[in-house]
Amino acid sequence: MTRDDWYRHDRLPHIYCSGCGNGSIINCVLEAVSDIGWNIDETVFISGIGCSSRAPGYIQTDSLHTTHGRAIAFATGVKLANPDLHIVIFTGDGDLGAIGGNHFIHACRRNIDLTVICINNYIYGMTGGQGSPLTPYGKKSTTTPYGACEMPFDLCNLAVAAGANYVSRWTSYHVTELTKAVTAGLLTEGFSFIEVISQCPTSYGRRNSLREVSDQILYLKNNAVLHQRWKRMQEKGEDLSSDQFVVGEFIRQSRPSMGVSR
Amino acid sequence: MSRTEFFQGNIACAEGALAAGCRFFGGYPITPSTEVAEHLALKLPKVKGGCFIQMEDEIAGIAAVIGASWTGVRAMTATSGPGFSLMMENIGYAIMTETPCVIVNIQRGGPSTGQPTMAAQGDMMQCRFGSHGDSSIIALCPASVQECFELTVKAFNLADQFRTPVFLMADEAIGHMRERISIPDSVPYTGRKPAEKDTLPFKPDEDLIPGFAPFGSGHHVPVTGLTHDWRGYPATTNPDLHAELVSRLYHKIEDKRNGIADYEIENREASVVFICYGAPARTVAQVLHDQKHDGKDDLGCLRLRIVWPFPEALLEQFPHASVFIVPELNLGMISREIQRHTAVPVRSVSKIGGELHTPRELLQVAEEYR
Amino acid sequence: MRHEVRFSGFGGQGIILSAVILGRAAVLYDNKNAVQTQVYGPEARGGASMSAVIIDDEDILFPKVINPNIFVIMSQEGFLKYGAGAPGNAVMLLDSGLVHDRPSCRYYEIPASREAKDRLGKIIVANIVMLGSLVAATGIITKEALEAGILSSVPKGTEDLNIRAMKLGFDLIMEGKGEP
Numbered sequence: 001m002t003r004d005d006w007y008r009h010d011r012l013p014h015i016y017c018s019g020c021g022n023g024s025i026i027n028c029v030l031e032a033v034s035d036i037g038w039n040i041d042e043t044v045f046i047s048g049i050g051c052s053s054r055a056p057g058y059i060q061t062d063s064l065h066t067t068h069g070r071a072i073a074f075a076t077g078v079k080l081a082n083p084d085l086h087i088v089i090f091t092g093d094g095d096l097g098a099i100g101g102n103h104f105i106h107a108c109r110r111n112i113d114l115t116v117i118c119i120n121n122y123i124y125g126m127t128g129g130q131g132s133p134l135t136p137y138g139k140k141s142t143t144t145p146y147g148a149c150e151m152p153f154d155l156c157n158l159a160v161a162a163g164a165n166y167v168s169r170w171t172s173y174h175v176t177e178l179t180k181a182v183t184a185g186l187l188t189e190g191f192s193f194i195e196v197i198s199q200c201p202t203s204y205g206r207r208n209s210l211r212e213v214s215d216q217i218l219y220l221k222n223n224a225v226l227h228q229r230w231k232r233m234q235e236k237g238e239d240l241s242s243d244q245f246v247v248g249e250f251i252r253q254s255r256p257s258m259g260v261s262r
Numbered sequence: 263m264s265r266t267e268f269f270q271g272n273i274a275c276a277e278g279a280l281a282a283g284c285r286f287f288g289g290y291p292i293t294p295s296t297e298v299a300e301h302l303a304l305k306l307p308k309v310k311g312g313c314f315i316q317m318e319d320e321i322a323g324i325a326a327v328i329g330a331s332w333t334g335v336r337a338m339t340a341t342s343g344p345g346f347s348l349m350m351e352n353i354g355y356a357i358m359t360e361t362p363c364v365i366v367n368i369q370r371g372g373p374s375t376g377q378p379t380m381a382a383q384g385d386m387m388q389c390r391f392g393s394h395g396d397s398s399i400i401a402l403c404p405a406s407v408q409e410c411f412e413l414t415v416k417a418f419n420l421a422d423q424f425r426t427p428v429f430l431m432a433d434e435a436i437g438h439m440r441e442r443i444s445i446p447d448s449v450p451y452t453g454r455k456p457a458e459k460d461t462l463p464f465k466p467d468e469d470l471i472p473g474f475a476p477f478g479s480g481h482h483v484p485v486t487g488l489t490h491d492w493r494g495y496p497a498t499t500n501p502d503l504h505a506e507l508v509s510r511l512y513h514k515i516e517d518k519r520n521g522i523a524d525y526e527i528e529n530r531e532a533s534v535v536f537i538c539y540g541a542p543a544r545t546v547a548q549v550l551h552d553q554k555h556d557g558k559d560d561l562g563c564l565r566l567r568i569v570w571p572f573p574e575a576l577l578e579q580f581p582h583a584s585v586f587i588v589p590e591l592n593l594g595m596i597s598r599e600i601q602r603h604t605a606v607p608v609r610s611v612s613k614i615g616g617e618l619h620t621p622r623e624l625l626q627v628a629e630e631y632r
Numbered sequence: 633m634r635h636e637v638r639f640s641g642f643g644g645q646g647i648i649l650s651a652v653i654l655g656r657a658a659v660l661y662d663n664k665n666a667v668q669t670q671v672y673g674p675e676a677r678g679g680a681s682m683s684a685v686i687i688d689d690e691d692i693l694f695p696k697v698i699n700p701n702i703f704v705i706m707s708q709e710g711f712l713k714y715g716a717g718a719p720g721n722a723v724m725l726l727d728s729g730l731v732h733d734r735p736s737c738r739y740y741e742i743p744a745s746r747e748a749k750d751r752l753g754k755i756i757v758a759n760i761v762m763l764g765s766l767v768a769a770t771g772i773i774t775k776e777a778l779e780a781g782i783l784s785s786v787p788k789g790t791e792d793l794n795i796r797a798m799k800l801g802f803d804l805i806m807e808g809k810g811e812p
Contacts, residue, residue: 065485081331085477435696440655442659
């Protein structure tokens with residue numbers, strides 16, 4: 001099967017805005033899944049609420065589009081009741097980082113055999129661009145009209161600290177690296193977490209001086225600092241600028257996990 | 263064959279789940295329901311395919327149960343007031359997605375943290391109307407340890423048959439007391455109607471219920487809590503489709519309420535009739551027994567083992583009734599439901615605080631109408 | 633005949649277990665009906681714990697104790713909270729070393745904790761001593777049923793100790809100790 005065989009073609013076209021990063025990210029995930037050769041009948045996509053969580057609806061497998069923030073909790077039940085199923089979760093920065101935060105850290109702690117793709121567009125896109133726990137400090141949204149005055153989460157650090165077996169971060173620009181990271185996550189036993197920073201021209205870019213889609217893509221390209229380079233910077237006592245963020249693989253380990261098919 | 267035990271209601275409920283073939287429990291400990299979880303933590307890992315998981319909260323508990331149910335296994339959770347409140351959104355999800363599951367609520371005094379160790383029936387309306395939107399559900403109310411077992415079994419059968427969440431609405435008094443129970447070697451079983459090949463996953467049959475296709479069976483079912491068509495595809499702005507879906511979810515249960523009804527009737531000729539469910543039924547039984555012993559058999563009783571969907575036709579079974587006396591461990595919830603279905607005067611005898619009505623208290627009320 | 637038995641003492645004495653053993657023995661080994669209930673509140677942890685058993689040949693309808701006619705009291709606090717109001721026609725077994733007051737009803741003074749410690753070396757089985765005395769004094773279930781109930785309830789490896797405690801309870805009644 002090729003990537004395109006995984007799409008639920010009669011559901012297309014999708015509801016995403018033009019210029020949205022979700023399409024490329026879903027492409028990368030389905031590329032990884034089809035490359036591995038998972039059986040479409042034994043793969044389940046699960047999601048919560050939000051733009052990213054609409055992804056499973058466009059995929060030709062069993063899928064569970066659940067309540068806001070709870071995708072991982074639903075997935076935990078599916079996986080433990082039938083460990084032979086492969087499970088991939090689509091979620092977003094609001095769905096996972098805010099309302100679903102507790103389920104996230106507990107799934108990392110349990111190290112349950114799920115792969116979570118968190119599309120981080122820095123805001124709640126579906127509902128018009130409200131601030132999320134990942135809205136960068138000082139950036140504007142409809143609920144942070146004077147600039148976010150709270151510090152954001154670093155979901156990758158959170159996942160590493162809570163015990164996930166695989167954690168990486170890429171962007172919608174880094175499609176090759178992202179596909180490889182998703183593949184690594186799918187193949188790692190235990191909890192795999194891949195954060196993908198993505199553009200939302202409709203609700204984020206236009207409020208934060210990134211009017212064109214290309215502006216935001218370039219922003220992601222130019223501000224991504226490789227994990228290895230960030231380590232060298234730290235050794236020299238250098239800091240990231242307020243716009244920079246770290247990409248790459250943060251951990252790949254084999255802590256005891258649960259829900260693994262035997 | 264059967265074996266006799268001296269069990270708590272909560273343990274009997276867990277044993278009923280095991281006998282019914284429940285293979286998944288997801289939940290969060292909360293008094294006074296915790297023994298259900300503890301017993302299944304002990305037993306489920308020793309059953310083939312059995313899985314117990316203590317989740318991070320009740321929201322996750324019911325979520326995991328719904329997820330597990332989609333793999334085709336029988337799944338349940340158990341909780342009490344505060345946890346029940348937390349579950350409400352996902353219970354609505356189970357209703358909308360037609361996911362069979364069993365939710366045990368060992369009721370305690372509320373609102374809020376209230377009385378964790380005392381009996382109440384204050385969640386009877388919440389189980390019926392607690393999740394947002396129009397819907398119908400099924401709720402069973404055991405009045406003995408034996409019924410904790412039997413009605414848990416029945417709850418699984420009804421959940422599978424109607425593809426809906428089913429509630430075992432017990433209370434702290436029944437859940438925590440120990441008494442004789444006879445556990446049979448086998449129990450009645452009605453499973454899920456399987457989806458036929460190449461049918462749409464949410465296309466109902468004549469009984470208004472679609473066949474079920476578990477995850478992994480090749481049906482590629484897209485499940486969503488959004489208003490959806492027969493394919494399972496979101497169609498959130500189509501008024502007719504929403505009306506059709508939600509009406510069907512309501513009618514697939516409400517239209518069958520006479521068949522679903524489970525009850526006991528004593529003395530149809532009575533003029534003074536008790537209507538009861540759960541622990542207060544024990545007090546009513548004592549009153550009727552004592553009165554009969556004294557040669558007075560003018561009292562009657564309708565005891566509901568299933569309260570929702572409300573079987574209003576049963577109220578017609580007492581042609582000479584001059585009053586329905588309704589003792590409840592709340593400020594009068596089901597009494598109001600009775601009231602809207604009958605011209606017979608309804609006397610609510612509510613008691614909150616955690617203790618059962620005494621036989622003397624109920625007899626005094628009955629005496630007023632003799 | 634409906635018997636309502638109320639047990640009280642302090643947390644850790646095995647008050648709840650005593651009631652469960654009595655109920656289980658009645659149901660499983662004496663073909664009677666029984667309902668056991670208990671106080672679950674946080675005050676039952678450190679303070680006075682209470683558990684009740686109803687035993688009847690007929691079906692037990694109302695499951696809560698209304699007028700207990702048999703009391704087993706193992707602490708002074710338990711006496712004050714759950715035993716002091718015992719009606720005149722009741723019978724009470726009290727751990728005479730731990731309960732200082734005496735009721736107005738008929739009672740047996742059972743030095744259960746002291747005897748358990750002195751004769752068996754384990755104060756932990758004082759509740760079983762009290763159960764033995766209870767059954768010997770009242771006959772609400774048979775001694776054989778009690779023995780079977782104890783054996784099916786106590787941890788493995790402690791059966792012998794517990795049976796000796798039960799028999800000590802029988803003896804304390806036979807020896808005439810604590811006659812009112």
